[in-house]
Amino acid sequence: MKCLVTGAAGFIGSTVTRKLLDRGWEVRGIDNFADFYPRAMKEMNLSDIVDREGFELVEEDLVRCRLDTLMEGVSGVIHLAAQAGVRTSWGTEFRTYTDSNIFATQRLLEAARGGSVKRFVYASSSSVYGETQQLPLSEDVPLLPLSPYGVSKLAAERLCRLYWKNFGVPTISLRYFTVYGPGQRPDMSFHRFIKAMLTGGSFRIFGTGEQTRDFTFVEDAAEITIAALAEGSTGAVYNIGGGNRISLREVVDLMAKLTGSEPRFEFLDFEKGDMMHTMADTTLAGEELGYSPRTGIEAGLEAEIRWMEKLVEREGR
Numbered sequence: 665m666k667c668l669v670t671g672a673a674g675f676i677g678s679t680v681t682r683k684l685l686d687r688g689w690e691v692r693g694i695d696n697f698a699d700f701y702p703r704a705m706k707e708m709n710l711s712d713i714v715d716r717e718g719f720e721l722v723e724e725d726l727v728r729c730r731l732d733t734l735m736e737g738v739s740g741v742i743h744l745a746a747q748a749g750v751r752t753s754w755g756t757e758f759r760t761y762t763d764s765n766i767f768a769t770q771r772l773l774e775a776a777r778g779g780s781v782k783r784f785v786y787a788s789s790s791s792v793y794g795e796t797q798q799l800p801l802s803e804d805v806p807l808l809p810l811s812p813y814g815v816s817k818l819a820a821e822r823l824c825r826l827y828w829k830n831f832g833v834p835t836i837s838l839r840y841f842t843v844y845g846p847g848q849r850p851d852m853s854f855h856r857f858i859k860a861m862l863t864g865g866s867f868r869i870f871g872t873g874e875q876t877r878d879f880t881f882v883e884d885a886a887e888i889t890i891a892a893l894a895e896g897s898t899g900a901v902y903n904i905g906g907g908n909r910i911s912l913r914e915v916v917d918l919m920a921k922l923t924g925s926e927p928r929f930e931f932l933d934f935e936k937g938d939m940m941h942t943m944a945d946t947t948l949a950g951e952e953l954g955y956s957p958r959t960g961i962e963a964g965l966e967a968e969i970r971w972m973e974k975l976v977e978r979e980g981r
């Protein structure tokens with residue numbers, strides 16, 4: 665039981681890796697420590713993992729690394745490596761998105777053809793939906809991404825389906841809805857808001873704050889990712905939401921209560937590419953994978969705040 669986890673030093677990747685090791689899997693983690701956010705944070709994500717038995721870290725770029733040795737002895741793949749972020753996906757940076765999200769996925773799928781891989785789980789995103797349609801969003805509504813990031817995630821999801829249809833690569837795509845919790849990326853709203861509240865700083869909210877999201881706690885996302893690795897239907901696409909649809913304004917109020925601080929923020933224009941509302945219909949994941957998110961927003965935020973306190977202390981040293 666050896667699993668290749670791509671993006672293993674990242675927010676979701678490190679959480680998935682920790683859980684796989686807990687369950688007796690061997691993990692080969694690959695990450696190129698992309699400079700989208702500080703390496704120190706990724707090292708912090710891996711600090712309790714690097715020395716664990718059964719874990720091997722490969723610091724390489726999926727765009728150009730040798731794949732035969734990477735795939736050697738691997739029976740499962742969880743493909744989380746990507747260039748994340750909606751706002752930075754416009755303009756010249758798009759090349760990073762085509763390289764790390766589309767081309768790297770196609771290379772991995774080629775390498776998984778005819779091999780020993782039993783399941784290949786791909787981390788897709790709610791951003792493939794785009795223009796808000798009737799909520800909750802089920803997997804079969806039209807896909808109209810609003811950002812170049814969403815387009816790149818959808819292209820890779822389509823590639824997964826193509827390689828399953830044509831070459832039997834056992835792919836499964838999980839459309840995660842905004843994931844939060846310990847280890848969250850510094851470009852994401854919760855991270856920015858909590859950090860400002862803990863340090864007496866101010867933060868910016870894009871739009872009116874009335875936009876709503878279906879926030880998913882990272883431990884729930886990681887659990888279901890491993891369930892998909894064990895028993896997902898190949899060729900399937902599953903929504904993974906947290907069952908917590910709440911507006912950004914409400915989140916800020918809750919954070920203020922939990923941190924005991926007076927938030928200072930300003931509103932900026934809506935950013936192009938941002939969706940107004942998201943909410944997942946997780947019926948399929950519930951029926952086929954037994955998915956039922958366990959962590960409510962308040963408990964999840966508490967956990968992220970505790971982690972942020974440690975991060976702030978570390979950064980202050």
Ligand SMILES: NC(=O)c1ccc[n+]([C@@H]2O[C@H](COP(=O)([O-])OP(=O)(O)OC[C@H]3O[C@@H](n4cnc5c(N)ncnc54)[C@H](O)[C@@H]3O)[C@@H](O)[C@H]2O)c1
Binds near residue numbers: 674677768787
């Ligand atoms: N966080 C969310 O809310 C969310 C929501 C939907 C989908 N997703 C998807 O989940 C996955 C993980 O997201 P995350 O929030 O943990 O992001 P993250 O940036 O923390 O993790 C991604 C990791 O991949 C690595 N990476 C990037 N390009 C690489 C390459 N070419 N070769 C090797 N490693 C590379 C990065 O260094 C990083 O450590 C991504 O595919 C993302 O699109 C995340």
